[in-house]
Amino acid sequence: MVTAEPALTPGQRLPLSRERVLRTAVAIADEHGIEAVTMRRVGDELGAEAMSLYHHVANKNDLLDGVVDLVAQEINDVVDGLDTSGPWQPVVRARILAARQVLLRHRWAPGLLATRSALSPHVVLYHDRLVGLLHGGGFSYDLAHHALHALGSRALGFSQELFDPGAGASAGPLPAELAAAVPSLVAMLSEVAHDDPGATLGWCDDQTEFEFGLDLLLDGLDRRRTGS
């Protein structure tokens, strides 16, 4: 039972709608992972047949696009409430970290975001506001443009980690024969106290590391801005 429903006269069913379909898909993904989102499953959850969904979404691709946009909308709802006064850097930083918090509620979302080619209106909106803040903070549009590229997915609060250097410490050591071949990693991992394997966003992207990389970029951008 995924959605709270208004009281209906018994026997009557709440009609489907694009909104309900998308929200149900998000709920399923939150609870069982994105791979559990199938047309039949979404239909089941709504007490309908898979084919009925096609009256509200064009196809599964469209459904996933809608799901992404819904998450992006959730991000915008959060960041629009943030204070935008003061120097650009803490403002942008807080905004990105707030977006990140939303994505932490939908761990499957970064992976989905990354595979969508169609541009979600709310993702575009998000970046528009970001450019506005940068420009208002003294960035030329040219530098703001570079900034968007440089931040990449970090602008929305996640980063792509291809391989988790901390996994060897927490999830058991590397396979022995591989460990012998990677002395620098072994040395690094034995020295790094990676004692907070807490909230990660997919690819060993814990909060501290995310903020480190983000600040590296923001500091660098500010230096480019002031021409120092």
Place this chain on the structure above:
Amino acid sequence: MVTAEPALTPGQRLPLSRERVLRTAVAIADEHGIEAVTMRRVGDELGAEAMSLYHHVANKNDLLDGVVDLVAQEINDVVDGLDTSGPWQPVVRARILAARQVLLRHRWAPGLLATRSALSPHVVLYHDRLVGLLHGGGFSYDLAHHALHALGSRALGFSQELFDPGAGASAGPLPAELAAAVPSLVAMLSEVAHDDPGATLGWCDDQTEFEFGLDLLLDGLDRRRTGS
């Protein structure tokens, strides 16, 4: 056990092997995209049946893991030939840009890399060498660890772009009603001369923008290293 290739009498068929299966999968992906890589298709291409592949790969997941590792191996083959003398920063920079060149030959690879959870031995090797270079260049292991996280997928030569700010310029303007809602983006795009929509790596990640973001990170890391 890798058997040397036997001289075949004409009409006889080259036997399958994990190596051949993986190389064929890479070839199919290069030519028709990663979604064209199905067990049946790989089998066809080898003149064999889909089920025969299972004698050489455990399942499709294993096949894709192998494909990723093959690409990573190709990267290692290239970067191992690079000069590693001199200051760390240009050495690492050149190495990452060389890795990028390999990925540009396999445009589907970044997307695949991003979805694999199992760690590829060659990806691990690549990062080991990178850590070695950083440490040799004056990084503490702790800072090197942060550096890996900060670079993320950029260490291997690509970046995750969720939305292409240049697409509006090259692929026709945004939908009109959306354009009206994003004044900052419109202003930015009208000012930015985005005249080289050439070699991109998936998500509007052209060479200039990639290098801009990379240098931002490398400069920042060097500053952290020297404690300035």
Place this chain on the structure above:
DNA sequence: TTGACCAGCCTTACGTTGTAAGCCACTCTG
């Protein structure tokens, strides 16, 4: 030499997926 074994191929079949096609029951509108 012979017989057991087995690696490496093939065939058949099943469950799951997205979705095309079409039926039917409403509710509007002319």
Place this chain on the structure above:
DNA sequence: CAGAGTGGCTTACAACGTAAGGCTGGTCAA
């Protein structure tokens, strides 16, 4: 009241990964 949506449902199909097992030729111990 006729006709046209609108929004459900049923049926059916092709493509996918892969389980199960058959055939065949080569290897090797007895």
